Amino acid sequence: MIFDPILDLFRGKAVTIAPLDGAFRPNTALEEANLAQAVAQPDNLIVHGGRLLFSSGSDLFTFTPGGTPAIQRSFGAPISALAASPGGHLAVALDDGQLFVADREITLPQGVACITAMSFGDDTSLYLCNGSATHRPGDWALDLMEKNSSGSLWRLDPATGAAVSLADNLAFPNGVLVDGQSVIVAESWRHRLLRLTGGTVTPLLEKLPGYPARLAPASGGGAWLSLFAPRNRLVEFVLQEDAYRRDMIAQVPRPYWIAPSLASGASFLEPLQCGGIKTMGIHKPWSPSRSYGLVARLDNAFRPVASYHSRANGARHGVTSVAEYGGYLWVGSKGGNALLSLSQKG
Template sequence: MSTLPNGRFGTLLDRMLGRGPHAVTVPPMDGPLRPNSLLDQAADHVRAVSPDNLTSWRDQLLFSSGPELHALDPSTGALRQMGRMDGDVCAIAAMADGSALAALAGGGLRTVDEEPAAASLLADAERRVIRCPTALLAGTDGRMLVTEGSRDRLPSQWRADLLHGKATGALWMLDRWDAPARPVASGLAWPSGIAWHRDGSIVVSEAWAHRLVRIDGQGRRSVLLGDLPGYPSRIAPAADGGWWLCLFAPRSQLVEFVLREREYREQMMAQIPERYWVAPALASGQDFREPMQGGGIKSMGMLKPWAPTRSYGLVCKLDADFQPQWSAHSRADGRRHGVTSAAELDGRLYVGCQGGDEVVSLDVQAQE
């Protein structure tokens, strides 16, 4: 009777044969994730530089643009600047009392609806600052969840965190917004989205692990949705009890291969500017020095929608059990890429496309 390879020999054999965790295959976009051009066809849009952290707040759409906060009135389309923080805004949460909080790169926490803004610091009981907040989620009881993308890097250094290959992210809970953070889970691969499951557990999107995991009250983890074809980001509630999942970049065989070549990665990061790394991007096709150019992408001088691409636009509708139902895309030949956040408001889905510097909106009922 033959036995399956295991231990160090099995790992070496998997690496030589390119199988198991060492495979460089990428799941296709099919079924509910079948590509379309819904994001590029959306006529309603607002121009904004790198819009992020879209949040429904006081019948308005609140979002960030670097350190700036903006509010969009969906009934009139009027856009106004709410204020400017003392650092880039990395996450926004609407609180049960009608206020809102913004988390800043470096660990700052600021109120949105007060002048001057009340300030606090995201830190644990040992005063270690949570410098890389990626998502906030407020509970009805005043508690708040915070995801920390990486223990070692800032939010802007997400490419370096992916290429270094260490899962140092964490999930924290605050009993009050100005209280010390308590650890809930650690060893997460760039967690960047949070949601409450209907059974009371917590759902977290792990970008570098390409999955959604559920974390129960005892800290046990189970995979709800795995092997996604892109890197998941924020999770937003849908009006029908489901969810909206943003995927900010596509996976590719080239990147998967590079992630398995440590020496090449280290030399690339040391010798080449970051914008030219073989890594995902929020926008692409703007510089001939980018990887994945030339005949591999264009045919007869035309960029095809099915061409390999470093950037993509994708938001997926999930049901109450976090399973995909349908999705809206901006493909390789589109420009509404880098979708990191979305919010549903008054029957419309607002999608922040950082790569295209736009907030677009879709009629939800027309797509279902």
């Protein structure tokens, strides 16, 4: 239409989403993966002291393949992040803003109360993602719907408690990994990875098809990246409609917002998401979805080279964390209440 260039000035920014193609070509690897353990909302997988650790709500679990998860410790609030240092120190962050390193509580700077991810550079450097200056980690959907970008990255000395801000105005930093002299950060609401070198922040991987979460080192170099929910055009459209979002936040229960989700399909009150509903009793795997399961393998340059999926008609959605351990990739499907394992041999 010849008037489109003029009308576009009033339509706002076009809604465009990177397709699931190339290294992100859909498959059913997560749906077919071995169910190591059914557990409520597994999250924050790390290797510590030769053991696999993960969180479930306010409980910290240890897990031995072939065995049953055992509670190592329980806290007074849900665990929002875990990290292990080269020297064996364990850092535990809670949804209420508390941080413990080697069982000692650390006093954090004012405004740092939303720790979504952590990574040790060495025993004297702990990098913290402060997802939001106004919300807790569990309120991530509200932070997205308010279109906030008040997150920050910090470096903390656990011994002294001294903290230095390395970057601010981040749109919900949700994953961090030390890579030599650089720090890699996953910025969820801008669908990208950033590299911080010295005082310079540069985009590293942009236009991801989902919302990135935790990063984990991969054997042979590179990293694993969890993407906890898919992007879709309906959510992107709603993010442009400020009045609608304000009314939705005020009047609609949070589980039924037009927003990304770790799991979907449990209630007929959920937004239908266009083609995401069942047609003649069948949920199409390629249909739009509020939730999805996705893990990406990144090479040494942090370029995606492979991915594992649980598609729209699957159940192993909401992957927030992965870890390599004992020759397997362990995957926490928080939305699917499942701890999965995939062999990395070959």
